[in-house]
Amino acid sequence: MKPELMKRMVKGPDGVEFEVEPLRDYFCEVPPTVMPAAYIKIVEDLFNWARAESIWILGFGTGCGAIEMRPLMTPRFDAYRYGVQWRPTPRQANLFIISGYLSTKTLKRAIRAYEQMQNPKYVIGLGSCTINGGMYWDSYNTIKRLDDYLPVDLYIAGCMPRPEALLAGFMDLKKIIRAGKGEGANQYAENFAWYKENQKRVIHDWDMPDYNW
Amino acid sequence: MTMRELYDRTKALFPLGELIEQRSGGNNDLVFVTVPAAHLRATILHLRDKEGFSHLVLLTAVDWLEEGQFQLTYLLNNRQQAYDLGLRVMISRDSATMESIHDVWPTAATYQRELREMFGIDFPGSPRIEEEFILEGWNDIPPYRRDFDTLKYAQEKFSERPGRKTHDPETHMRQQLYPDMSPTGK
Numbered sequence: 001m002k003p004e005l006m007k008r009m010v011k012g013p014d015g016v017e018f019e020v021e022p023l024r025d026y027f028c029e030v031p032p033t034v035m036p037a038a039y040i041k042i043v044e045d046l047f048n049w050a051r052a053e054s055i056w057i058l059g060f061g062t063g064c065g066a067i068e069m070r071p072l073m074t075p076r077f078d079a080y081r082y083g084v085q086w087r088p089t090p091r092q093a094n095l096f097i098i099s100g101y102l103s104t105k106t107l108k109r110a111i112r113a114y115e116q117m118q119n120p121k122y123v124i125g126l127g128s129c130t131i132n133g134g135m136y137w138d139s140y141n142t143i144k145r146l147d148d149y150l151p152v153d154l155y156i157a158g159c160m161p162r163p164e165a166l167l168a169g170f171m172d173l174k175k176i177i178r179a180g181k182g183e184g185a186n187q188y189a190e191n192f193a194w195y196k197e198n199q200k201r202v203i204h205d206w207d208m209p210d211y212n213w
Numbered sequence: 214m215t216m217r218e219l220y221d222r223t224k225a226l227f228p229l230g231e232l233i234e235q236r237s238g239g240n241n242d243l244v245f246v247t248v249p250a251a252h253l254r255a256t257i258l259h260l261r262d263k264e265g266f267s268h269l270v271l272l273t274a275v276d277w278l279e280e281g282q283f284q285l286t287y288l289l290n291n292r293q294q295a296y297d298l299g300l301r302v303m304i305s306r307d308s309a310t311m312e313s314i315h316d317v318w319p320t321a322a323t324y325q326r327e328l329r330e331m332f333g334i335d336f337p338g339s340p341r342i343e344e345e346f347i348l349e350g351w352n353d354i355p356p357y358r359r360d361f362d363t364l365k366y367a368q369e370k371f372s373e374r375p376g377r378k379t380h381d382p383e384t385h386m387r388q389q390l391y392p393d394m395s396p397t398g399k
């Protein structure tokens with residue numbers, strides 16, 4: 001564990017000494033909970049329609065596939081006309097695209113980022129690396145099945161998929177959300193222990209709280 | 214001044230191995246020589262201060278598993294003359310240790326951290342050499358050593374999705390491109 005995360009005594013600017021335990025003091029320890037649907041179906045449908053039309057992506061590229069998202073932001077493919085846009089922080093995003101191979105080191109950051117996103121949230125696995133390891137199937141450092149670690153709503157196959165494939169993927173995701181099947185965050189909350197077990201099996205130096213909200 | 218002259222001059226001072234010219238013909242601007250580990254520091258100091266090799270391009274290693282040796286390559290560049298000289302140092306593979314040159318070129322410290330993590334070659338006294346470089350929580354033998362079995366490690370550590378098929382690239386492409394040909398290509 002890193003020294004800055006350990007329990008220690010700190011002296012404040014006013015000379016008072018106090019104890020700091022970063023993992024407890026700076027993070028919320030409560031595990032995620034399942035978010036119930038709205039009280040009546042028509043309202044939930046309205047919510048889902050709104051969600052489907054405002055897909056905000058976390059601008060976090062993990063592998064080669066991240067390069068395919070850039071043309072989508074510019075006029076040629078222009079994903080903004082579908083209500084899709086990129087945001088700089090997890091707090092403002094509701095879609096996390098794992099864009100290609102994910103090393104165990106990046107997985108740690110990806111988990112933190114995912115957990116910091118607001119419900120409801122969706123995950124797309126982009127490229128064959130997220131599906132079965134792709135060409136990094138024998139790598140000592142990249143995971144092979146994304147859905148072991150994060151709840152994936154949709155995979156886009158290819159190595160690497162073209163921007164058109166991503167646009168088609170966004171359309172499919174919209175259908176999933178409008179049908180009320182984009183339940184990734186709830187799935188994560190329900191199977192929290194299972195996800196944590198898988199994550200900790202590959203991340204050997206777990207130096208963060210179990211839930212990074 | 215050619216690389217040959219430089220080599221002859223330097224060889225008079227240090228026990229260098231033979232000169233390997235990597236780009237024969239036109240501009241012969243990349244050569245390699247072997248240096249005994251004990252003479253490396255003196256040689257690079259001489260080359261830096263007297264021969265104008267002002268820049269360390271890279272420091273890397275090769276694992277000669279069968280010979281039980283690591284080969285370290287220090288690639289030096291002379292910007293004025295626009296040529297590169299690679300110094301090769303062979304060190305023993307077990308308890309691999311090499312003298313640090315971070316005081317000659319500070320950039321070496323980064324390469325040395327990488328070599329220590331990926332090959333397990335120690336450079337005592339190099340800054341932050343004990344710290345993790347790019348791996349986090351690594352718990353096996355250094356992954357760039359050739360006796361590290363990356364496939365076995367990946368199979369044990371990461372779960373696989375069933376249904377993945379592997380083709381031998383040669384036979385597969387032959388069948389794709391020339392379906393009439395017999396599988397052996399005759």
Ligand code: SF4
Nearest residue numbers: 064100101127129160
């Ligand atoms: S699927 Fe292909 S393009 Fe995508 S990250 Fe993997 S190797 Fe790169």
